[in-house]
Amino acid sequence: MSLALSRQQGCLRALQYRLTLEDSARLPAFLRAAGDTGFHAAPRPGLPALRLVDDNEHELIIVLASARIQLRVSYLVPRDEREACALALTSRFIDAMHPARQDTPARDAHAEPEPSLGEEPPRMPDAD
Amino acid sequence: MATDALRERSWIDGHDLMFVADTQVVYHCHHFNLFFDQTIDDALGVEESSRLKSRAAREASRQLLLGLRKRLDLQTPAEVIRAAESAFAAMGHGRLHINVSAEGGEASGEYLHYGYSWKEKYGAVVRRSHPIDAFATGFIAATTEVAFSLDPGAIEAREIECIVSRAASRCRFLVYRTGERVQPAALTESDCANLLGSSFTGLDEERVSAIASGLKEFTAGVAGDDRGLIQAFGVFVTMHLASYYNRISFDAVHEMGKIDASLAANVEELLRESGRQCGFNTFGGILRSAEWESLVGPPRSDPKEIVTSCLGIARALGFGHWTLHEFEPGERIVVRTPATYETSFYRRTYGASSHPRCYILQGAMVAVAHLAHGVVWEESPSFDEALYQRLLHGTDNAWDWSMPTCHTCGDTFSEIVVTRRRS
Numbered sequence: 001m002s003l004a005l006s007r008q009q010g011c012l013r014a015l016q017y018r019l020t021l022e023d024s025a026r027l028p029a030f031l032r033a034a035g036d037t038g039f040h041a042a043p044r045p046g047l048p049a050l051r052l053v054d055d056n057e058h059e060l061i062i063v064l065a066s067a068r069i070q071l072r073v074s075y076l077v078p079r080d081e082r083e084a085c086a087l088a089l090t091s092r093f094i095d096a097m098h099p100a101r102q103d104t105p106a107r108d109a110h111a112e113p114e115p116s117l118g119e120e121p122p123r124m125p126d127a128d
Numbered sequence: 129m130a131t132d133a134l135r136e137r138s139w140i141d142g143h144d145l146m147f148v149a150d151t152q153v154v155y156h157c158h159h160f161n162l163f164f165d166q167t168i169d170d171a172l173g174v175e176e177s178s179r180l181k182s183r184a185a186r187e188a189s190r191q192l193l194l195g196l197r198k199r200l201d202l203q204t205p206a207e208v209i210r211a212a213e214s215a216f217a218a219m220g221h222g223r224l225h226i227n228v229s230a231e232g233g234e235a236s237g238e239y240l241h242y243g244y245s246w247k248e249k250y251g252a253v254v255r256r257s258h259p260i261d262a263f264a265t266g267f268i269a270a271t272t273e274v275a276f277s278l279d280p281g282a283i284e285a286r287e288i289e290c291i292v293s294r295a296a297s298r299c300r301f302l303v304y305r306t307g308e309r310v311q312p313a314a315l316t317e318s319d320c321a322n323l324l325g326s327s328f329t330g331l332d333e334e335r336v337s338a339i340a341s342g343l344k345e346f347t348a349g350v351a352g353d354d355r356g357l358i359q360a361f362g363v364f365v366t367m368h369l370a371s372y373y374n375r376i377s378f379d380a381v382h383e384m385g386k387i388d389a390s391l392a393a394n395v396e397e398l399l400r401e402s403g404r405q406c407g408f409n410t411f412g413g414i415l416r417s418a419e420w421e422s423l424v425g426p427p428r429s430d431p432k433e434i435v436t437s438c439l440g441i442a443r444a445l446g447f448g449h450w451t452l453h454e455f456e457p458g459e460r461i462v463v464r465t466p467a468t469y470e471t472s473f474y475r476r477t478y479g480a481s482s483h484p485r486c487y488i489l490q491g492a493m494v495a496v497a498h499l500a501h502g503v504v505w506e507e508s509p510s511f512d513e514a515l516y517q518r519l520l521h522g523t524d525n526a527w528d529w530s531m532p533t534c535h536t537c538g539d540t541f542s543e544i545v546v547t548r549r550r551s
Contacts, residue, residue, distance in 0.1 A: 008362075008508075012359075012364070013249070015362075016362055044346070045348070046345035046346035046349050047346055048422045049419070061419070063418055065425070066425075068418060068421055068426075075248070079248075
């Protein structure tokens with residue numbers, strides 16, 4: 001899986017998720033995929049991170065220094081639909097990063113599997 | 129226009145106390161707001177609590193709206209009402225539609241911070257029959273008073289439908305005349321400054337100041353969305369009126385003290401628990417947020433680093449110039465501040481106190497000690513109720529506090545000493 005989705009347990013219910021790239025060098029590809037799926041830049045003054053939003057008010061915060069990607073599902077989505085919404089968005093990102101995947105009705109062994117939801121992984125220890 | 133005026137925050141130099149339109153404001157998240165509200169309900173009962181909260185909101189909002197009327201040179205009642213609605217939304221409290229004359233009228237609300245965030249946090253598991261939007265209730269009354277140049281206390285409002293009851297789709301309010309006249313407390317920026325001693329610096333000052341500056345710059349650009357809610361750091365945030373909290377806290381303690389001193393002490397302990405909730409949820413939530421990671425970097429399990437981070441956060445939220453005076457990892461934290469957002473209000477409204485009353489400092493600093501020593505940050509722990517109970521109410525990492533000096537007692541600064549409990 002090139003892009004993994006995990007719950008980010010926080011203060012709001014099922015609104016925040018971490019997207020983890022298998023290879024952080026693919027961040028530019030992810031950004032292109034986000035753009036292809038309707039996300040556009042919406043910078044916040046004083047915030048040194050990329051902030052992208054779509055027309056449904058879903059939000060991506062991307063910390064370039066650490067390649068941390070946070071997906072925030074819009075709070076307008078009913079609570080019991082939020083996880084499905086996060087999975088659907090992740091699937092769209094993966095499709096946009098792997099255009100061939102969309103054209104393969106019967107997935108073979110090399111195709112990207114459907115995303116699933118995991119728990120937030122621990123951070124890698126600091127290099128120092 | 130009102131939104132622009134709210135962005136013109138002023139800070140008392142060296143004290144990290146924040147003002148808008150000559151009215152003291154702070155940032156608090158929905159966890160603290162809901163817990164604080166519930167604390168007062170528990171202490172006074174729903175009826176008396178709702179009365180105190182809506183009157184405190186009217187008093188505090190009146191000062192803000194008079195300041196905005198002057199600042200924006202608002203001439204007509206309609207201009208005042210529109211500016212009030214905009215300000216309410218810009219501060220993250222939701223959308224109000226106020227339809228009143230000098231005799232009263234009605235109002236409605238959508239996505240109100242208290243009601244909406246209560247539903248978000250508790251709605252699936254708790255039933256609630258009484259309305260929750262006391263702040264909006266008082267704000268609507270104050271708007272009517274200021275719009276029609278009425279005496280303070282001339283108008284009251286009552287929430288007659290609230291979205292916390294599952295039947296209601298929006299909140300509705302009745303606005304009406306009272307025969308009352310009250311003498312509102314008002315703490316202006318100069319009133320506050322006149323009560324302050326000199327400022328000072330502490331350990332790791334450069335780091336704490338830099339964090340506070342970065343967060344202040346970020347929060348300066350944050351305002352309510354299309355529905356008047358602010359979502360940042362993974363929580364719903366409000367810019368709130370400091371005297372709203374202060375009037376409620378101190379009046380609740382005083383009222384219970386008239387009945388029995390032990391009841392007052394119980395309310396004070398609940399207010400400290402609100403502070404612990406703030407420290408855990410707000411400070412902890414900020415440290416875990418993507419915003420923090422981009423501004424400062426990911427948090428590490430270095431106790432002093434966590435403590436100084438939290439002091440920077442407190443400053444940026446307008447809590448005061450929280451400064452690290454001593455630090456022994458795992459043993460002792462000493463924090464000093466010339467004042468907190470609670471202390472000048474207390475001194476001006478009630479005089480010098482017999483004992484320390486910096487409830488937010490007392491509660492939050494205990495939570496900070498737990499965050500610094502009980503959390504393995506690299507494991508990205510879930511900030512949930514289970515962690516809160518394990519950290520704050522567990523037995524293996526207990527912390528005590530004492531305050532040798534407090535600004536509310538007439539001292540020139542407040543000092544809190546947080547020490548690890550030895551059994």
